[in-house]
Amino acid sequence: MTVPRVLTESELSLALGKGVTAPQVGGRPTLDPPGAAATAGAAAGAAAGFVSARILSLFTTADGRNGWINVEGVGWRRLATAGDSGHTNLAQLGAAARMQGNAASINIGADDVVREIYVW
Amino acid sequence: MTSPEESLNAALDAAGHPWQAAENPITQLSEAERRRRLGVPLPDEAERAAIATRHERVLAFHARPRPAAAVAPAAFDARDVAGGNYVTDVRDQGSCGSCVAFGSVSVLETTAAFTRRQPALELNLSEAHLFYAHGKSVGVTCDTGWLPRPALRMAHDIGITYEDYFPYTPGNSGGATLNGDWPNRLARASDVVDLTGKPDRIKEHISTYGAVTACFVVFADFFPYRSGVYRHVTGGEEGGHCVSLVGYDDAQGCWIAKNSWGSGWGDGGFVRIGYGQCEIESWQVVGVTGVRLRAWTGTARVLGLWSDGAERNAWTYLENYGWHRLAGTSDQVQSTMLTQMTAAKVAGRQVNAFTDNGVVDTVYVY
Numbered sequence: 001m002t003v004p005r006v007l008t009e010s011e012l013s014l015a016l017g018k019g020v021t022a023p024q025v026g027g028r029p030t031l032d033p034p035g036a037a038a039t040a041g042a043a044a045g046a047a048a049g050f051v052s053a054r055i056l057s058l059f060t061t062a063d064g065r066n067g068w069i070n071v072e073g074v075g076w077r078r079l080a081t082a083g084d085s086g087h088t089n090l091a092q093l094g095a096a097a098r099m100q101g102n103a104a105s106i107n108i109g110a111d112d113v114v115r116e117i118y119v120w
Numbered sequence: 121m122t123s124p125e126e127s128l129n130a131a132l133d134a135a136g137h138p139w140q141a142a143e144n145p146i147t148q149l150s151e152a153e154r155r156r157r158l159g160v161p162l163p164d165e166a167e168r169a170a171i172a173t174r175h176e177r178v179l180a181f182h183a184r185p186r187p188a189a190a191v192a193p194a195a196f197d198a199r200d201v202a203g204g205n206y207v208t209d210v211r212d213q214g215s216c217g218s219c220v221a222f223g224s225v226s227v228l229e230t231t232a233a234f235t236r237r238q239p240a241l242e243l244n245l246s247e248a249h250l251f252y253a254h255g256k257s258v259g260v261t262c263d264t265g266w267l268p269r270p271a272l273r274m275a276h277d278i279g280i281t282y283e284d285y286f287p288y289t290p291g292n293s294g295g296a297t298l299n300g301d302w303p304n305r306l307a308r309a310s311d312v313v314d315l316t317g318k319p320d321r322i323k324e325h326i327s328t329y330g331a332v333t334a335c336f337v338v339f340a341d342f343f344p345y346r347s348g349v350y351r352h353v354t355g356g357e358e359g360g361h362c363v364s365l366v367g368y369d370d371a372q373g374c375w376i377a378k379n380s381w382g383s384g385w386g387d388g389g390f391v392r393i394g395y396g397q398c399e400i401e402s403w404q405v406v407g408v409t410g411v412r413l414r415a416w417t418g419t420a421r422v423l424g425l426w427s428d429g430a431e432r433n434a435w436t437y438l439e440n441y442g443w444h445r446l447a448g449t450s451d452q453v454q455s456t457m458l459t460q461m462t463a464a465k466v467a468g469r470q471v472n473a474f475t476d477n478g479v480v481d482t483v484y485v486y
Contacts, residue, residue: 026427026428026429026430026431026432026433027428027430027433028435028443028445029424029426029435029437029443031424031426032237032424032437033423033424033437036423036424036437036439079429080428080429082429082430082431083429083430083431084431084451085431085432085448085451085454085455086427086428086429086430086431086432086433087429088451088455089427089429089432089433089434089454089455089458090427090429092434092455092458092459092462093425093426093427093434093458093462095462096425096462096465096466099466100465100466107428114429115428115429116426116427116428116429117426117427118424118425118426119424119425119426119462119465120423120424
């Protein structure tokens, strides 16, 4: 006799009426790399609302969407938590900036959450 | 008896020398060969009347002072925008009435580079594909010539491949054939905009998107143009021609045009044509608002990475190509793409990416 199997996480979400989260339509970058020929965007590091600083250290726990970056001159800031993919992307960019060791352009919201990261 | 050269010199004397004339590779051709390069069929009487009506309005526009609320700047030159040159090399159509293909492709190349703010994009599209494939499908030949409106419409509907996939020779005398992979190496125009008879909108379009294509009547004195602002002073009507307009200058009262008669003609292949001259604003002026590219980039450096925390919204900046979104067909796809781009960025390695309309679809990291 076939018995129902245990539902997967995504099936449970559907069963609970949460549905499948559609990919969020995000914005597009507005800054250009330092020294790039392009002139469409603002110069990196000079844009309003952005901190141009090195990322000194990284932090995470086994909790969901809980990646943090330690921004030089600013301190620990949590990465935006709107979704798994977006959070993972920011964590990866934070890690890339940490590995490179040069200044990234970072947008930190009024709620102290990291909204955007440019790695140069 | 007065020679043509003497007549031209006398006419330029009388006009106060608005421009300079000189012998060039085109003046050395036979009269028939010169006319063969004029690939825009002259309009019939009804169309001439419509052009004349538009031309009167254009002249009235130019006679008025520059409006204080003009949207476009007083001067623009896509060859020098903050030091960046967005105009591709001058080419030579040779012995074929294919100027419309050259004028249209020039607009696509400049618009693609300028709207991306990438002067080193170095896009080189195939005039042969436009003329010998798309044009041929509607009966166009070297002898019939064409018009830019249908040509750019085909660039919108079908697209144009790159030069290396269908190299141009006059009359396709080189016997080139279209590479079968052309749908994967393709430029397609975004919206096609008809600006005929509207000088203010032509300027606005050029300064926003980089270039437009324009048809005008060629008189005999146009062939020996060397420099200065061309205004018709003598000689009869020779035919219709198409160029791309890549700039303008209100102080000089002229358009800056890129011709397709080689760099040995005119001012390095370019010509300044006076506002209102030869019906250049009144016959057919067409632009595009963008160019979608579908092709491999070839090796390129990753200069930047970006995300705003939105779902599947990671971007990479490829040198000379600008910002591209990474494919986000699933979380895993996006994560893998970003991982590989990050590896290239951190290690300073080059990538080769297949991009489709600004989205990276496939990537190699070396």
